[in-house]
Amino acid sequence: MSKRNAFYAQSGGVTAVINATACGVIETARKHKDKIGKVYAGRNGILGALTEELIDTSKESARAIAALKHTPSGAFGSCRYKLKSIEENRAQYERLMEVFRAHDIGYFFYNGGGDSQDTSHKVSQLSRKMGYPIQCIGIPKTVDNDLPVTDNCPGFGSVAKYVAVSIREAAFDVKSMAQTSTKVFVMEVMGRHAGWIAAASGLAGEADGDAPHIILFPEIAFDRERFLSRVKHCVNHYGYCVICVSEGARYSDGKYLADAGSTDAFGHTQLGGVAPVVAHMVKQAHGYKYHWAVADYLQRSARHIASGTDVEQAYAMGKAAVRFALQGKTAILPVIVRTSSKPYRWKIGSTSLKRVANVERMMPRSYITKDGFGITKRCRTYLAPLIRGEAYPPYKNGLPHYVQLKNIQVPKKLDSDFSI
Amino acid sequence: MSKRNAFYAQSGGVTAVINATACGVIETARKHKDKIGKVYAGRNGILGALTEELIDTSKESARAIAALKHTPSGAFGSCRYKLKSIEENRAQYERLMEVFRAHDIGYFFYNGGGDSQDTSHKVSQLSRKMGYPIQCIGIPKTVDNDLPVTDNCPGFGSVAKYVAVSIREAAFDVKSMAQTSTKVFVMEVMGRHAGWIAAASGLAGEADGDAPHIILFPEIAFDRERFLSRVKHCVNHYGYCVICVSEGARYSDGKYLADAGSTDAFGHTQLGGVAPVVAHMVKQAHGYKYHWAVADYLQRSARHIASGTDVEQAYAMGKAAVRFALQGKTAILPVIVRTSSKPYRWKIGSTSLKRVANVERMMPRSYITKDGFGITKRCRTYLAPLIRGEAYPPYKNGLPHYVQLKNIQVPKKLDSDFSI
Numbered sequence: 001m002s003k004r005n006a007f008y009a010q011s012g013g014v015t016a017v018i019n020a021t022a023c024g025v026i027e028t029a030r031k032h033k034d035k036i037g038k039v040y041a042g043r044n045g046i047l048g049a050l051t052e053e054l055i056d057t058s059k060e061s062a063r064a065i066a067a068l069k070h071t072p073s074g075a076f077g078s079c080r081y082k083l084k085s086i087e088e089n090r091a092q093y094e095r096l097m098e099v100f101r102a103h104d105i106g107y108f109f110y111n112g113g114g115d116s117q118d119t120s121h122k123v124s125q126l127s128r129k130m131g132y133p134i135q136c137i138g139i140p141k142t143v144d145n146d147l148p149v150t151d152n153c154p155g156f157g158s159v160a161k162y163v164a165v166s167i168r169e170a171a172f173d174v175k176s177m178a179q180t181s182t183k184v185f186v187m188e189v190m191g192r193h194a195g196w197i198a199a200a201s202g203l204a205g206e207a208d209g210d211a212p213h214i215i216l217f218p219e220i221a222f223d224r225e226r227f228l229s230r231v232k233h234c235v236n237h238y239g240y241c242v243i244c245v246s247e248g249a250r251y252s253d254g255k256y257l258a259d260a261g262s263t264d265a266f267g268h269t270q271l272g273g274v275a276p277v278v279a280h281m282v283k284q285a286h287g288y289k290y291h292w293a294v295a296d297y298l299q300r301s302a303r304h305i306a307s308g309t310d311v312e313q314a315y316a317m318g319k320a321a322v323r324f325a326l327q328g329k330t331a332i333l334p335v336i337v338r339t340s341s342k343p344y345r346w347k348i349g350s351t352s353l354k355r356v357a358n359v360e361r362m363m364p365r366s367y368i369t370k371d372g373f374g375i376t377k378r379c380r381t382y383l384a385p386l387i388r389g390e391a392y393p394p395y396k397n398g399l400p401h402y403v404q405l406k407n408i409q410v411p412k413k414l415d416s417d418f419s420i
Numbered sequence: 421m422s423k424r425n426a427f428y429a430q431s432g433g434v435t436a437v438i439n440a441t442a443c444g445v446i447e448t449a450r451k452h453k454d455k456i457g458k459v460y461a462g463r464n465g466i467l468g469a470l471t472e473e474l475i476d477t478s479k480e481s482a483r484a485i486a487a488l489k490h491t492p493s494g495a496f497g498s499c500r501y502k503l504k505s506i507e508e509n510r511a512q513y514e515r516l517m518e519v520f521r522a523h524d525i526g527y528f529f530y531n532g533g534g535d536s537q538d539t540s541h542k543v544s545q546l547s548r549k550m551g552y553p554i555q556c557i558g559i560p561k562t563v564d565n566d567l568p569v570t571d572n573c574p575g576f577g578s579v580a581k582y583v584a585v586s587i588r589e590a591a592f593d594v595k596s597m598a599q600t601s602t603k604v605f606v607m608e609v610m611g612r613h614a615g616w617i618a619a620a621s622g623l624a625g626e627a628d629g630d631a632p633h634i635i636l637f638p639e640i641a642f643d644r645e646r647f648l649s650r651v652k653h654c655v656n657h658y659g660y661c662v663i664c665v666s667e668g669a670r671y672s673d674g675k676y677l678a679d680a681g682s683t684d685a686f687g688h689t690q691l692g693g694v695a696p697v698v699a700h701m702v703k704q705a706h707g708y709k710y711h712w713a714v715a716d717y718l719q720r721s722a723r724h725i726a727s728g729t730d731v732e733q734a735y736a737m738g739k740a741a742v743r744f745a746l747q748g749k750t751a752i753l754p755v756i757v758r759t760s761s762k763p764y765r766w767k768i769g770s771t772s773l774k775r776v777a778n779v780e781r782m783m784p785r786s787y788i789t790k791d792g793f794g795i796t797k798r799c800r801t802y803l804a805p806l807i808r809g810e811a812y813p814p815y816k817n818g819l820p821h822y823v824q825l826k827n828i829q830v831p832k833k834l835d836s837d838f839s840i
Contacts, residue, residue, distance in 0.1 A: 014596045044599040072589050074596035081600055169492050169721035176434045176494035179464040180501055296713035301589035387818035398807035
C-alpha cells in the first residue's frame, strides 16, 4: 500500500469531546507516516472537501494537537450539510473525487451523528460506484446518544455529567430558598427526539425525595393534569419541586410544548423555550414562585466538567478509526461495546456505515418509570458509568486554557470553484 | 466574659460559597468553647429566630462541617424577609429577645447582602434600644457584588468564574457552527441592578475579536439600532457574534428589555427572559440563526467550578466575624480590602453595618468601554484575581459529593408560637 493522505472532518452539532477524537485520529496517523501522509482537515466538515478548503494539520505542533483532547467544540469548524445521493447529485461526487485526487486523499474520516454518517456512507460508495479508491471510516459523535449499535456515543457522557451536576447544584439552591421564595425550578435540556439527556438528570437524585422530582421526556406524551398534580405533590411533600424538561417534550398529538410559548411570544417555531412554558403553566395553576434555566449550548460545550469516561472513549474512537483504515477496512464505524456494567468495562467493536446512517435510537420504555416522570434502576445502571471520572482541562488565569489551532490552509490545486 | 451561645443564619439568594462562610463561623467558634457555647443556626434565616426553629450545629461532626466548605447553597435554609424597624414592629424585636434569652444567645451572625445587613443592623440596635446584650456581626455575601465598602463580595467570584468559563466554551461552539448554522448566541446572566456579573463574561475574551463581542449592562441604556448594527458588524468580521446580556438590561426610559417578551407571552413581569427577547430582535432584523441560554440558578450554585479566591475569602469572612465577636465588637461587618492587584493581595478590614445596609454599588462608568458594549482594562484588572484558582469539590460516582446536614432542631423552650 503506497502512502496517501487522509481527510478528517467534523460534522453536525459539536460536543465537549469531538476534538478529543480529532486528537486520536491525528496522533495515531502521525505514528504511521509510512502509510498515512498528511491529515487534512475539512474546514467546516464536508464543505471543506467540496470547496477545497483543506487545513494542513501537519503545521500544528504535537503540543497543539495534544491540547485538542481538552478543548471543546470543533477545532476545524463543523457543518449542518447532507450530501444528496450519487444519483441525485453526481456533480458533487465528481467534485469530491477531483479534490481528493488533487490532494492524493486515500482515507476519509467523518466524525458525526446519524445524519453525518449518511454522508460517510455515500462517500464510501465512491470506490464502488465511481471507481475512486478511498477508505471511508465514520467516527461516532453526538450529544443526543441516539446512534444505533454503539452502546453510547462520544459527546453524550459529558453533557450527561453537566446536566446531572447542574441539576443537583440548582436543586440545593432551590431547597434553601423554598420556604419564602422559589418553590419550583425548571431546567430545559437538549434532545429533540430522544430523552437520553433528560434521563441523565435523574442521576443527580440518589435517595427518595431527591431532585429532580419530575423528568419530562420526548418519549412520553405530556399530560398537563397529571404533571400539575405531581408538582403539587412534590411541593407539599418536599417543600419544593425540581423539573428537568427535554426540549422535545410534546403532547399526545405530537405538538411540542415549546411551540405554545414561542409562537405566541415571538412568532417563530424554533425550539428552545419549553422551560418558561412549563414554569408558567405551574405558576398559573398553583401560584408557586418559579425560576427556570435553559442550558442550551452551555451543556454540550462544557469541557470544564467533561466525563473522564467520555474523553477516553472519544479519543479511543479516533484512534480505532485510523487503525481500521490501516487494516484496509472501509465503510465502517468503530463503536463502543459494553461488556460489563458493574464494574464498567467496554471494548471497541465496529459496524457498517449503512446500519447507522439516518437511524435514531430512542430511550427504551424500560428505562423510564411507569409513571413516566423518572428513570428506572436499569437506566441508572446504563448511565452511571458514562459520567464517571473528572477530566479537567488546564487553567490559566482562572479560565480553561483551550487551544486555537493555526488552521493553515493547504494551497488550492484546482482552478475551479464549487458553489454549495 | 461568660460563655454564651451564638446564632448564625443565611439570608437572601444563596451562593456557591455561603456554606464556606458557615464553615468558617462554626469551625472558628468550635475553637473558642470557653467563650462561645453552641452555634445555633436559624432555619431559613432570621425566620428561624422568630419561630424558634434553631438548628443545633454541635450535633454535626467535624467532617460534616468541613464539607460545608465545598457544598453550594444554604445548608440551613435561607429567606427573603426583612425586619421592619423597632418603631414599626416592636413585637418582632420582643420576640427575638425572648428567643435569644431562652437560648442564651449572645452572638448574632447574619450572612447576607445589602437587604440582609439591614436586618443585622436592626438587630444590633437591640442592645442599645431594648437593653438586650448581644454582639451583632454581619457577614457579606452576594453574587451581585453590589455591597459598598468591601472590595468584592463572597459569592461573586464563583459566579463570575462560571459565567466567564461558560461563555468561553459556548463561544467555541458557536464559532464551529457559524458557517452553516448558528451565528448569534445570547447568554443571559443575573444582576438586576448592577452589571458586575455581565462584566465578568468579558474575562473570557483575551484577544481582539474574541467572544463575548457584546455585553449589555443594566448601567447602559439599551439602544436597539446601535446594538443591531454592532451585531451585524461582528457577524461580518468574525463570522459570529456572542452576546452576554444582564437580566437587568433596560431602555433609556427604564423599562426592562425582558418585560417586552415576558409580558406578551405570559402576562407576568418576573425577569429572567431577556435572552430570547434579544435573540429574537436580532433574528427579525438580520435573519441570523440564533441560540440562547439562561443560566439562572445554575450560575450561582455552580460549586463545581467555584473560584479558589472566592472560597478562601468566604471562609475567611466567617472566621473574621467570629474573631470580631470574640474581641467584643458589634454592629460591624468584616470586609475584603485589596492592597494590590498585581500580584493580588488582600486583607480583612471592617465597616459598620449602618454603612452597608440597603446600599447598592453600581459598576463605575470607567469599567465599561466608551461604546458601552465591553469592559475596560481597569475592569479586567479588578475582576481577574477574583476568578482565579480552582477549588474542586470531591466527587463520588461522577457527581460532586455535597453534604446534607442532619439539621437537628434545638428543643423549643417557649410555649408561644409566633406568626410571621
